[in-house]
Amino acid sequence: MTAVSLPSLLPLWIIAVPLAGAALLAGVGRHRRLLGPVVLGTGGLCLGLVVVLVMTVRLGFQPELSLMELVPPLRFVLRADALGTLFALLIASLFPLATAYALRFMADDSRLQGFLALVLLCQALMLGVAFAASLITLLAFYELFSLISYVLIVHERSPRARAAGLKYILYIVSGGVFILTGIILVYFLAADVRFVPGGLLDSGTTHPAALVAWICFMVGFGIKAALMPLHGWVADAHPAAPTPFSALLSGIMVAAGSFGILRVVFETFGVELLGRLGVMPWLAAAAGLSALLAGALALGEDEFKRRLAYSTVSQMAYVVMAAAMLGELALVGGLVHLSHHAFIKAGLFFCAGLIVTVTGYKHVSQFDGLAQRMPATAILLTLLALAMVGVPPLSGFVSKWLLGAGLMEAGGILPLLVLLLGSLLAAAYLWPVIFRIWLPGPEPNDAASHSEQAPGLMLSMLAATAGITLLLGLAASLPGLPLELARMAAAAMIGGGG
Amino acid sequence: MVTELFDLRPVLAPLVSALCALGIVLLGHHDRWRITLSLAAAIVKFGLVWSMLPATLSGTVFVFTAGEILPGLPFAFRVDALGMFFALVSSTLWVLTTIYAIAYMRGSHALRRFFGFFALCISTTVAIAFAENLLTLFIFYELLTLCTYPLVIHSGTLKARRAGRRYLAYTLSGGAALLAGMALLYHLTGSLSLSQPGLLDPATPPRLLLTLFVLLIGGFAVKAAVMPLHAWLPSAMVAPTPVSALLHAVAVVKAGSFGLLRVIYNVFGVNLLASLGYTVVLAAIAALTIIVASIMALRQDVIKLRLAWSTISQLSYIVLAACLLTPLAALAAVIHIANQAFAKITLFFVAGAIEKRTGKTRVSELDGLGQVMPWTMAACTIACLSFMGVPLLAGFITKWYLSAGALAAGMPIYVAVMMLSTLLNAAYWLPIVYRAFFKPCPDPDLSRGEPELLLLGPILACAAYVVVLGIGAQAPAMPFALAESAVDFAFGLEVSRP
Numbered sequence: 001m002t003a004v005s006l007p008s009l010l011p012l013w014i015i016a017v018p019l020a021g022a023a024l025l026a027g028v029g030r031h032r033r034l035l036g037p038v039v040l041g042t043g044g045l046c047l048g049l050v051v052v053l054v055m056t057v058r059l060g061f062q063p064e065l066s067l068m069e070l071v072p073p074l075r076f077v078l079r080a081d082a083l084g085t086l087f088a089l090l091i092a093s094l095f096p097l098a099t100a101y102a103l104r105f106m107a108d109d110s111r112l113q114g115f116l117a118l119v120l121l122c123q124a125l126m127l128g129v130a131f132a133a134s135l136i137t138l139l140a141f142y143e144l145f146s147l148i149s150y151v152l153i154v155h156e157r158s159p160r161a162r163a164a165g166l167k168y169i170l171y172i173v174s175g176g177v178f179i180l181t182g183i184i185l186v187y188f189l190a191a192d193v194r195f196v197p198g199g200l201l202d203s204g205t206t207h208p209a210a211l212v213a214w215i216c217f218m219v220g221f222g223i224k225a226a227l228m229p230l231h232g233w234v235a236d237a238h239p240a241a242p243t244p245f246s247a248l249l250s251g252i253m254v255a256a257g258s259f260g261i262l263r264v265v266f267e268t269f270g271v272e273l274l275g276r277l278g279v280m281p282w283l284a285a286a287a288g289l290s291a292l293l294a295g296a297l298a299l300g301e302d303e304f305k306r307r308l309a310y311s312t313v314s315q316m317a318y319v320v321m322a323a324a325m326l327g328e329l330a331l332v333g334g335l336v337h338l339s340h341h342a343f344i345k346a347g348l349f350f351c352a353g354l355i356v357t358v359t360g361y362k363h364v365s366q367f368d369g370l371a372q373r374m375p376a377t378a379i380l381l382t383l384l385a386l387a388m389v390g391v392p393p394l395s396g397f398v399s400k401w402l403l404g405a406g407l408m409e410a411g412g413i414l415p416l417l418v419l420l421l422g423s424l425l426a427a428a429y430l431w432p433v434i435f436r437i438w439l440p441g442p443e444p445n446d447a448a449s450h451s452e453q454a455p456g457l458m459l460s461m462l463a464a465t466a467g468i469t470l471l472l473g474l475a476a477s478l479p480g481l482p483l484e485l486a487r488m489a490a491a492a493m494i495g496g497g498g
Numbered sequence: 499m500v501t502e503l504f505d506l507r508p509v510l511a512p513l514v515s516a517l518c519a520l521g522i523v524l525l526g527h528h529d530r531w532r533i534t535l536s537l538a539a540a541i542v543k544f545g546l547v548w549s550m551l552p553a554t555l556s557g558t559v560f561v562f563t564a565g566e567i568l569p570g571l572p573f574a575f576r577v578d579a580l581g582m583f584f585a586l587v588s589s590t591l592w593v594l595t596t597i598y599a600i601a602y603m604r605g606s607h608a609l610r611r612f613f614g615f616f617a618l619c620i621s622t623t624v625a626i627a628f629a630e631n632l633l634t635l636f637i638f639y640e641l642l643t644l645c646t647y648p649l650v651i652h653s654g655t656l657k658a659r660r661a662g663r664r665y666l667a668y669t670l671s672g673g674a675a676l677l678a679g680m681a682l683l684y685h686l687t688g689s690l691s692l693s694q695p696g697l698l699d700p701a702t703p704p705r706l707l708l709t710l711f712v713l714l715i716g717g718f719a720v721k722a723a724v725m726p727l728h729a730w731l732p733s734a735m736v737a738p739t740p741v742s743a744l745l746h747a748v749a750v751v752k753a754g755s756f757g758l759l760r761v762i763y764n765v766f767g768v769n770l771l772a773s774l775g776y777t778v779v780l781a782a783i784a785a786l787t788i789i790v791a792s793i794m795a796l797r798q799d800v801i802k803l804r805l806a807w808s809t810i811s812q813l814s815y816i817v818l819a820a821c822l823l824t825p826l827a828a829l830a831a832v833i834h835i836a837n838q839a840f841a842k843i844t845l846f847f848v849a850g851a852i853e854k855r856t857g858k859t860r861v862s863e864l865d866g867l868g869q870v871m872p873w874t875m876a877a878c879t880i881a882c883l884s885f886m887g888v889p890l891l892a893g894f895i896t897k898w899y900l901s902a903g904a905l906a907a908g909m910p911i912y913v914a915v916m917m918l919s920t921l922l923n924a925a926y927w928l929p930i931v932y933r934a935f936f937k938p939c940p941d942p943d944l945s946r947g948e949p950e951l952l953l954l955g956p957i958l959a960c961a962a963y964v965v966v967l968g969i970g971a972q973a974p975a976m977p978f979a980l981a982e983s984a985v986d987f988a989f990g991l992e993v994s995r996p
Contacts, residue, residue, distance in 0.1 A: 069972040070895070076969075117806055140889035147888070162936070173886070177917045179889070184898065184913060188905040209905070448906045 199270015696767020721754025827903025866939025
């Protein structure tokens with residue numbers, strides 16, 4: 001089934017709402033009472049619009065809006081296809097959770113208003129990435145949100161944050177240059193840069209520029225997707241950034257890199273051309289190694305947020321590996337994993353933030369006996385950690401099941417082994433966390449405690465991610481949820497066009 | 499179809515500023531008269547130039563002949579697309595620079611001299627843009643040198659006078675080379691007209707062609723600051739900031755670049771040059787200049803010196819693009835005249851405003867200025883990002899066409915040069931942004947406050963135009979269409995590119 005193109009302002013509205021929110025935040029000035037209503041109002045409105053969009057896309061329509069022509073033939077076009085809609089749904093549901101969490105987590109921060117405004121701006125730009133219908137549109141939004149992320153990473157202005165920020169910006173700017181080079185090469189080969197389901201480039205091309213372009217894209221997007229050996233910024237940026245932003249960074253921004261890879265692989269190069277170039281096994285190998293190595297590195301990290309950051313590297317590598325298989329089922333698995341992982345990982349970061357707020361502890365080795373002090377957090381943390389490992393009936397199980405089936409179908413036993421080994425590693429690096437919090441711990445040290453109770457707002461956001469995780473585990477195939485959208489997207493990208 | 503139309507405006511546009519200079523000499527003792535005359539002339543000229551735009555776009559060429567200097571060498575003006583483009587950029591920036599200079603120079607000595615020569619400069623610049631033949635161009639080109647000299651040495655210090663001498667030595671030697679080149683050209687062809695895409699007979703002995711190429715290109719390359727002829731530019735930074743802005747962004751250096759384009763597209767013509775292959779060498783020199791000047795810029799701490807080296811690097815973009823001899827690259831060469839001008843003048847204005855407001859002149863002193871003067875530094879950030887080639891800003895368009903043109907010319911090495919230059923640009927611009935916004939201000943006495951409105955207004959206008967050039971290049975009444983028709987003319991393309 002090919003989607004019917006539908007001229008519609010909906011994608012633009014979805015981007016405009018958070019933008020307006022950011023402007024409004026800059027406007028309300030120092031009225032802190034207004035921060036919450038503005039942030040949550042725009043977040044909710046945006047999510048509502050995305051839900052409308054999901055319903056539209058399910059009916060087989062594809063809202064599309066041509067904004068302007070930068071220079072011919074570089075047109076600035078927004079298009080909400082199934083893949084973009086899936087990504088937009090993730091963005092629109094994850095951002096409000098994180099901003100609401102930030103309202104409490106950073107309540108003492110005098111620059112909270114600016115932080116939230118930039119987060120909303122980031123949301124708008126990421127939605128632009130989701131809806132980009134050409135490489136150039138994608139790059140524009142992608143570069144801008146990457147640059148703004150820098151400001152959010154160094155928000156605390158500590159030496160550590162600055163060092164992490166420097167590393168981040170070096171990686172990201174270089175990545176941007178690679179992507180731009182790739183786009184120029186694509187333009188040279190095809191005289192166009194649109195995304196075309198089935199591939200823009202002529203599948204018979206033998207020009208060496210195609211290979212160079214592919215390498216440029218993989219390096220460029222691989223940096224954001226934290227594909228080893230390009231992952232250097234991840235483990236520093238996550239602990240340095242304020243926790244609500246770490247959650248977004250891991251949950252969805254790293255995924256933006258994978259999203260870029262998917263777009264390029266399936267809608268610029270196309271399965272046939274890549275199959276002939278024979279480059280995908282290399283990508284799969286890199287991703288597989290990345291999954292395992294990052295898992296092993298996570299084992300060695302004592303700081304909880306660093307451990308989670310490495311876990312993200314590892315989990316996102318599955319998505320790239322699935323894409324590298326060039327199979328429809330594997331792609332569905334990858335997309336579902338990307339979606340489900342977003343909520344699990346954001347939830348885990350919320351846990352980390354809660355623990356810091358209540359106890360000040362940042363290291364796993366300090367977590368002994370936490371369950372007595374913060375039982376609700378402990379239960380939810382356990383649930384999310386189990387989901388990450390892939391225990392049924394949680395969302396992580398569903399995605400890994402689909403992923404495994406797809407990998408098995410397309411690539412045989414080896415990728416499946418990587419997946420299983422990776423899951424074992426996930427168990428190995430998350431089990432100590434679970435183990436320690438439920439252990440009877442030492443007497444609470446009052447000097448180190450920040451507050452007695454876990455703040456309700458933060459806890460409820462954590463509960464929300466856990467709830468979504470449970471829902472996606474029990475009823476992943478409900479209409480409108482990631483699985484359905486992923487199936488539509490995979491069918492369109494591999495089956496359609498041709 | 500080109501129709502030539504006799505019109506007074508090609509000569510009126512330069513004349514307005516010359517008359518204004520005269521008026522300033524007579525009445526310039528009074529502040530009010532000086533300001534009124536300068537502004538009025540700038541605005542009238544702006545109006546005159548823009549009023550010719552619609553006709554130029556539709557293919558009409560305005561001509562004005564004032565008699566013959568030598569047999570076959572009329573003193574004539576002719577408004578073609580390329581000249582119109584240069585005149586538009588100059589006259590637009592002129593209005594802003596005048597406003598800025600009025601505020602910046604308030605209270606300085608010898609204001610009558612300053613504004614008188616200031617007006618003469620733009621008069622000659624527009625005359626250069628509209629010159630019908632090389633001799634007319636040469637006359638005004640030399641006049642420009644002489645008019646800028648008093649501005650360079652405005653402060654009258656020993657350092658300034660030394661820089662002035664150097665400036666004269668370089669530019670006058672360039673002029674001498676031009677004169678010799680012109681004589682040779684006249685001897686070969688009996689004409690110096692610039693109204694055709696190529697004047698020379700391909701059967702001319704290559705020895706003579708090479709001599710001619712070296713003389714003409716060498717002559718113009720001095721002002722275009724192509725290495726190793728660049729040394730006058732950094733030392734001329736002793737001039738007051740509005741003059742530096744003028745030297746660097748509008749009149750002098752761009753007159754050099756414009757002359758180069760005239761030689762390449764109108765004297766030699768792309769077909770002849772492609773068969774001769776001299777441009778390959780020039781392209782290599784330009785590429786080297788881009789990289790070496792960027793590295794030099796990296797090492798400068800004084801803001802204006804960093805800007806000066808960056809200018810040298812950016813000017814060679816134009817030279818490199820012109821040397822690639824493909825339509826796409828030629829488009830980059832033409833539009834970069836505007837793109838670089840607006841971004842660079844923003845930065846000069848910012849540097850001047852910072853100096854006026856705080857007395858700081860070094861990059862290392864900029865810490866925390868983002869809090870002190872947020873709007874100014876935001877404009878600075880936009881210009882910096884444009885130089886880095888971030889999509890949606892003007893610099894990206896240049897980079898795009900230049901790279902695409904390099905590929906079309908079969909010289910992918912220059913794509914790599916572009917990308918390396920992008921990274922270097924990031925390396926020397928981002929520290930400014932970083933210091934301004936992410937470092938605490940060491941000087942607690944520095945209260946928050948923008949520079950006065952007459953300084954801030956031009957800064958914001960230029961920065962806004964950098965964005966407009968980046969996203970709205972295709973909008974009606976933008977100079978982009980002019981650049982396209984200039985390129986179509988040079989390459990003999992009847993239809994526009996797809």
